[in-house]
Amino acid sequence: MVDGLQLDGAAGAPRGGTMTAARDGRGGGGPLLEVTDLHVRFRQRGRQVFAVNGLTYKIAASSTLAIIGESGSGKTVASRAIMGLLPVTAEVTGSVRYAGRELVGAKERDLRRLRTNDIAMVFQNPERSLNPTMRIGPQIAEAIRLHMDLGRKAAHERTVDLLRRVRLPSPERRYFEYPHQLSGGMRQRVMIALALSCQPKVLIADEATTALDVTTQAQIMDLLLELQAELGMALILISHDMGLAASYTEEVIVMYAGRAVEHAATKELFSNVRMPYTRALLDAIPRVDAPSHTVLPMIEGRPPDLSIRLPGCSFAPRCPDVQDDCRQAIPTLTELEDGHEFACFHPCGGGNG
Amino acid sequence: MAEATMTTTPSAVAGREGSDVLLDVRNVTQEFVLRNHGGVKGGILRAVSDVSFQMRHGETLGVVGETGSGKSTLARSVLQAPPPKAGEVIFRGKDLTKLHRKELLAMRQHVQMVFQDPPASLDPKWKVTQIVEEPLLAFGYGDRAKRRARVAELLELVGLDPRLHGGRKARELSGGQCQRVAIARAIALHPELIVCDEAVSSLDVLVQAQVLNLFERLRAELGLSYLFIAHDLALVKQVSDRVLVLYLGKLCELGPADDMFKAPAHPYTLALLASVPSPDPNAGRPETNRVISGELPSPLNPPSGCRFRTRCPRAEERCAAEEPQLRFVGPGHQVACHFPLVETPVAAPTTNGTGRL
Numbered sequence: 001m002v003d004g005l006q007l008d009g010a011a012g013a014p015r016g017g018t019m020t021a022a023r024d025g026r027g028g029g030g031p032l033l034e035v036t037d038l039h040v041r042f043r044q045r046g047r048q049v050f051a052v053n054g055l056t057y058k059i060a061a062s063s064t065l066a067i068i069g070e071s072g073s074g075k076t077v078a079s080r081a082i083m084g085l086l087p088v089t090a091e092v093t094g095s096v097r098y099a100g101r102e103l104v105g106a107k108e109r110d111l112r113r114l115r116t117n118d119i120a121m122v123f124q125n126p127e128r129s130l131n132p133t134m135r136i137g138p139q140i141a142e143a144i145r146l147h148m149d150l151g152r153k154a155a156h157e158r159t160v161d162l163l164r165r166v167r168l169p170s171p172e173r174r175y176f177e178y179p180h181q182l183s184g185g186m187r188q189r190v191m192i193a194l195a196l197s198c199q200p201k202v203l204i205a206d207e208a209t210t211a212l213d214v215t216t217q218a219q220i221m222d223l224l225l226e227l228q229a230e231l232g233m234a235l236i237l238i239s240h241d242m243g244l245a246a247s248y249t250e251e252v253i254v255m256y257a258g259r260a261v262e263h264a265a266t267k268e269l270f271s272n273v274r275m276p277y278t279r280a281l282l283d284a285i286p287r288v289d290a291p292s293h294t295v296l297p298m299i300e301g302r303p304p305d306l307s308i309r310l311p312g313c314s315f316a317p318r319c320p321d322v323q324d325d326c327r328q329a330i331p332t333l334t335e336l337e338d339g340h341e342f343a344c345f346h347p348c349g350g351g352n353g
Numbered sequence: 354m355a356e357a358t359m360t361t362t363p364s365a366v367a368g369r370e371g372s373d374v375l376l377d378v379r380n381v382t383q384e385f386v387l388r389n390h391g392g393v394k395g396g397i398l399r400a401v402s403d404v405s406f407q408m409r410h411g412e413t414l415g416v417v418g419e420t421g422s423g424k425s426t427l428a429r430s431v432l433q434a435p436p437p438k439a440g441e442v443i444f445r446g447k448d449l450t451k452l453h454r455k456e457l458l459a460m461r462q463h464v465q466m467v468f469q470d471p472p473a474s475l476d477p478k479w480k481v482t483q484i485v486e487e488p489l490l491a492f493g494y495g496d497r498a499k500r501r502a503r504v505a506e507l508l509e510l511v512g513l514d515p516r517l518h519g520g521r522k523a524r525e526l527s528g529g530q531c532q533r534v535a536i537a538r539a540i541a542l543h544p545e546l547i548v549c550d551e552a553v554s555s556l557d558v559l560v561q562a563q564v565l566n567l568f569e570r571l572r573a574e575l576g577l578s579y580l581f582i583a584h585d586l587a588l589v590k591q592v593s594d595r596v597l598v599l600y601l602g603k604l605c606e607l608g609p610a611d612d613m614f615k616a617p618a619h620p621y622t623l624a625l626l627a628s629v630p631s632p633d634p635n636a637g638r639p640e641t642n643r644v645i646s647g648e649l650p651s652p653l654n655p656p657s658g659c660r661f662r663t664r665c666p667r668a669e670e671r672c673a674a675e676e677p678q679l680r681f682v683g684p685g686h687q688v689a690c691h692f693p694l695v696e697t698p699v700a701a702p703t704t705n706g707t708g709r710l
């Protein structure tokens with residue numbers, strides 16, 4: 001309630017003012033977004049699904065973070081929980097603080113102001129995220145006018161400017177085109193323009209380039225990173241692609257069964273993998289530079305059923321290095337080396353395993 | 354160009370044993386007529402233009418290209434679904450494009466397909482055993498007991514437990530299990546060629562590795578050939594002996610997978626390779642902007658000359674005026690480019706006289 005009021009007060013001020021205030025208030029190095037012990041539980045037909053189980057991380061302005069994992073690892077659910085975009089069947093506990101304000105339990109109208117203004121999201125499927133019956137320009141202009149105190153003409157200008165910025169060819173003409181007239185890459189550029197329309201401080205890209213071709217993916221990623229640096233945004237990249245995380249981010253979190261299992265600076269993580277699950281993921285990717293018909297090292301089994309809470313490590317049933325204690329207690333994410341956190345009793349790599 | 358491909362292919366797979374041709378695709382062209390409101394002809398979309406290649410028994414040919422490059426259309430043209438507008442598809446010595454409906458149907462048991470979206474390619478309400486039994490029924494395989502035994506055998510082969518999974522309905526299975534069922538259905542009639550259209554693209558990394566290894570095992574055990582289509586280059590490299598690169602319906606490069614990925618000859622192949630982000634922490638970011646620019650042109654109105662020239666950093670005037678023909682740059686390695694990245698074209702069988710140097 002109190003937090004809601006705070007948010008309300010801030011939002012009552014002129015839009016531009018709020019944003020500068022937020023910026024000034026934050027100062028330099030402190031975390032912009034702080035997620036602490038986030039839990040998300042879905043209740044369906046008397047069954048509970050524990051989708052996210054105690055996720056903790058923070059991200060500062062102008063930095064990049066990748067959250068990687070397979071389907072069902074909770075990476076998308078966790079991000080949607082931050083944005084307040086989960087259905088009512090979801091029970092979110094823990095804390096998400098954005099620039100000092102608590103978002104868990106905040107009122108919908110406060111969250112709505114926060115979305116796009118402060119935290120924006122680019123989704124996987126641009127076809128489904130855009131209104132097919134509306135020209136793309138007015139779609140963006142509408143969002144701008146809802147969130148910023150701008151007139152029709154100013155919103156139009158800003159939209160064209162944004163479209164130019166995301167390097168959509170001939171933006172003045174494209175303004176009046178429908179989503180179906182654009183290619184997949186161009187639609188994703190439009191989505192990015194939409195997400196950036198109100199200068200968010202945090203951009204969450206949820207598998208934003210998964211549906212695109214490799215060449216387009218590289219172009220879109222370059223664009224995202226360029227805009228991220230230019231606008232000083234924090235970028236959270238959610239993906240299943242280890243290569244994408246390794247190439248474009250500074251920090252990586254690996255999720256499995258709703259938990260972070262490894263967290264480190266990108267270079268450190270990929271050169272010194274400690275968690276057997278991360279190792280298995282990396283080994284299972286076919287490599288361009290490996291000879292044809294290489295047998296891929298693989299692990300059997302499937303990710304666990306999230307409606308059952310295992311007493312031990314959730315990766316234990318599939319882990320090649322499993323030992324008795326793994327099945328009895330849940331390893332917590334602890335920093336055993338400088339900045340490198342992992343949740344494993346018998347890590348691979350560093351001699352212990 | 355047809356002659357060129359035909360004369361050259363033996364060397365492409367030289368050294369392979371039992372080197373008889375399984376599939377010979379000659380100058381295949383597939384067009385679709387676009388219609389505006391009221392059935393007015395809106396234009397002709399040439400999805401595949403004049404593509405020729407051969408496949409040997411037991412060989413895997415990978416097909417890569419971006420969305421709209423015609424890779425799926427090419428696969429469907431091979432399967433005669435629908436038949437191509439021009440060209441020949443010679444499979445087991447018969448030209449599929451000239452077969453009558455009944456003959457074609459009989460031929461279908463030798464060519465099967467595995468689709469992209471595993472759950473969508475199976476009827477969700479059918480039991481696993483029913484799905485795998487259907488092709489056996491359709492082609493009158495044995496009696497009921499024999500079919501049952503075959504279904505159980507097939508499920509074992511793809512790593513499913515007939516007792517545990519056999520009675521389940523398709524909607525109760527995970528994506529990886531669905532794909533295993535689809536594979537079991539595809540191999541039920543002892544086909545020689547399986548067309549895999551993005552068969553593992555929608556699966557998670559760990560499941561994908563399992564299914565890829567399954568493909569490899571079946572290839573060795575059953576002597577299958579795969580026409581393996583995917584947009585993921587690393588994936589294609591993993592399973593293929595040779596790789597074919599398509600751009601806007603045109604064949605750009607065709608060659609042994611290992612050679613081509615080590616030293617791509619076509620600037621487009623290089624662009625594709627350079628765009629793949631690597632999990633190697635020291636690899637750095639893909640430098641796509643140096644090797645490709647802009648968007649895919651409209652396939653309704655492809656650029657003159659070389660179709661890649663509008664995005665190619667090496668393009669010169671000649672590329673707009675003259676269409677590059679396929680020629681050799683290495684053993685079994687062909688490229689359609691005026692200025693290939695491999696500097697010295699191999700002296701051996703040069704084709705159509707366009708060979709530089």
